[in-house]
Amino acid sequence: xxxxxxxxxxxxxxxxxxxxxxxxxxxxxxxxxxxxxxxxxxxxxxxxxxxxxxxxxxxxxxxxxxxxxxxxxxxxxxxxxxxxxxxxxxxxxxxxxxxxxxxxxxxxxxxxxxxxxxxxxxxxxxxxxxxxxxxxxxxxxxxxxxxxxxxxxxxxxxxxxxxxxxxxxxxxxxxxxxxxxxxxxxxxxxxxxxxxxxxxxxxxxxxxxxxxxxxxxxxxxxxxxxxxxxxxxxxxxxxxxxxxxxxxxxxxxxxxxxxxxxxxxxxxxxxxxxxxxxxxxxxxxxxxxxxxxxxxxxxxxxxxxxxxxxxxxxxxxxxxxxxxxxxxxxxxxxxxxxxxxxxxxxxxxxxxxxxxxxxxxxxxxxxxxxxxxxx
Numbered sequence: 001x002x003x004x005x006x007x008x009x010x011x012x013x014x015x016x017x018x019x020x021x022x023x024x025x026x027x028x029x030x031x032x033x034x035x036x037x038x039x040x041x042x043x044x045x046x047x048x049x050x051x052x053x054x055x056x057x058x059x060x061x062x063x064x065x066x067x068x069x070x071x072x073x074x075x076x077x078x079x080x081x082x083x084x085x086x087x088x089x090x091x092x093x094x095x096x097x098x099x100x101x102x103x104x105x106x107x108x109x110x111x112x113x114x115x116x117x118x119x120x121x122x123x124x125x126x127x128x129x130x131x132x133x134x135x136x137x138x139x140x141x142x143x144x145x146x147x148x149x150x151x152x153x154x155x156x157x158x159x160x161x162x163x164x165x166x167x168x169x170x171x172x173x174x175x176x177x178x179x180x181x182x183x184x185x186x187x188x189x190x191x192x193x194x195x196x197x198x199x200x201x202x203x204x205x206x207x208x209x210x211x212x213x214x215x216x217x218x219x220x221x222x223x224x225x226x227x228x229x230x231x232x233x234x235x236x237x238x239x240x241x242x243x244x245x246x247x248x249x250x251x252x253x254x255x256x257x258x259x260x261x262x263x264x265x266x267x268x269x270x271x272x273x274x275x276x277x278x279x280x281x282x283x284x285x286x287x288x289x290x291x292x293x294x295x296x297x298x299x300x301x302x303x304x305x306x307x308x309x310x311x312x313x314x315x316x317x318x319x320x321x322x323x324x325x326x327x328x329x330x331x332x333x334x335x336x337x338x339x340x341x342x343x344x345x346x347x348x349x350x351x352x353x354x355x356x357x358x359x360x361x362x363x364x365x366x367x368x369x370x371x372x373x374x375x
Contacts, residue, residue, distance in 0.1 A: 018056030025049070025059075034070045041067035045116055147227075147235050147264050154213055154228065157191050158202065164190045172290075174247045183247055183290045193289055196228055200240050201288040203255060203355075205281055209268050214255055214286075216240040224258070235264050243319050246288040251321045252352040253286065259357040259367070266357035270367045272300045275340045282342075284371050286353050295353045295371035298346060299338040305364040313337075315368055316356065324348035334370055346372040 029036040041063050043049045051057055157163055170185035170193055185193050192213060193199050200216040215223045215237050223239035225232055240246070241254040257266035271277045284295045306312055313333040321327035327348040346352065351373035359365035 014053040015055050018051045018053045018059075021049070021051065021056065022059050031063075031066065037063065037066045037070060147233075147262075150227065150229075151212060154192060155211065158188050160191075161187070164188060167191055167194050170194070176248055181247065185289050186287065186292070189287075189289045192228075196230065198223075199228070199289060200246060201286060203238055204285040206283075206285070208271075208281065209263055210266070212238045212257075212265070214238045214240055216242065216244070218242055220256070224256075235260055238265060241316075241319065246290065249288075249351065250319050251327065252319050252354055254316060254319065254354045254356060255286070256356050259359070266355065269355055269357050269369060270359065272297070272369050273339060273367070278340070278342065283374075284353065284355070284369075292375075293351070293353075293373050294375035296344055296374045297369060297371045298342055298344040299334040299368075299370040300342075301334060301337040301339060301368055301370075302359055302361060303337065303366045303368055304359075304362055305366065315354065315370075316366075318354075321348065344372065 025040065029040045031037055031040075040049075044060055044063060051060055164187050167190040170190055172183045172185065174181055174183060189199065189202070196215070198215045198217050199213055201214040202212070203214050204211045213228050215228060216239060217223065220239070220242050223237040225234060225236050227233040227235070227237050236258050238255055238257040241256065244250045244253050246253065257269070259265070259270065260267040272281070278297060278300065282297055284297065286293050286295060301315075303315055305316070306314055313330070315334065318330045321330065327346075331346060353371045353373065355369045355371075357367050359367035
């Protein structure tokens with residue numbers, strides 16, 4: 001019983017509030033004037049004025065009916081009638097006078113209550129989508145900024161002789177065939193190698209955004225979503241195929257990187273599809289941590305990841321050539337699908353470099369640039 005009393009009091013409170021609201025509306029709007037009725041109707045539709053009780057909703061319905069009647073009259077008045085222009089254009093004494101200009105009335109779209117609710121829901125959904133897109137765009141820009149900032153930091157470390165001089169010489173022992181050999185880490189990479197021993201080199205294409213460390217680990221998936229600091233990062237890092245060996249070395253070094261829409265990593269590599277871009281960027285600098293190297297672009301082509309049982313040239317399987325015949329066969333395959341002829345060729349024994357990234361021209365597509373070492 002007590003609970004029912006509270007509910008009744010709450011309902012009565014809404015009714016009293018709506019009555020006061022209606023009283024104020026009648027003071028502000030003259031409901032005998034069409035323009036005031038339409039203005040009030042517009043305020044009700046926009047949600048500027050809202051009611052909470054049945055009494056308020058009855059008043060809302062009343063304004064809706066009045067506005068509908070006014071709109072109907074306006075439509076009726078706009079129907080074509082007899083041409084009165086000649087009569088209206090004459091004044092006393094038969095002199096011409098300009099016709100009266102019709103007063104402009106602001107258009108108001110009349111919606112049913114159901115349409116109004118649906119419109120408000122749609123606007124709410126669109127607003128949420130806009131906020132979500134804005135948030136994603138902001139996060140994307142921030143991630144891109146972080147990559148740039150971190151890469152500049154790494155580049156400064158690489159070029160800082162003082163920092164690198166603080167570390168003792170790094171010498172790596174490796175078994176090459178039946179021989180034990182020792183490889184000294186280049187001075188400019190000592191600090192970065194000390195930070196992460198997965199560092200295997202540095203790739204740079206002059207006058208482009210591509211100027212990154214290259215990593216290598218036993219898992220080709222790891223650096224697809226981790227950076228040099230071993231942090232999860234959707235940009236990933238450039239990484240050398242796990243089967244490649246910079247010490248032996250392999251015939252072909254294959255470096256992978258994401259084709260980021262921001263342009264980061266290998267996001268600008270597909271500019272090589274334009275022969276004019278190639279002519280201005282013919283060489284690529286790839287240093288292993290043990291040796292500097294300059295490479296000249298030979299082939300640029302599109303390919304894709306094939307099924308294991310498909311008998312077709314798979315560039316990503318070409319890491320070592322064990323005979324001149326095998327090497328020449330691979331060169332012939334790449335030359336056949338190259339987008340243009342660079343005039344550059346390679347011979348058995350040359351060191352090759354392959355850069356590979358995703359290509360969205362087809363499903364599982366890849367964009368590939370192949371170069372040979374010249375220095």
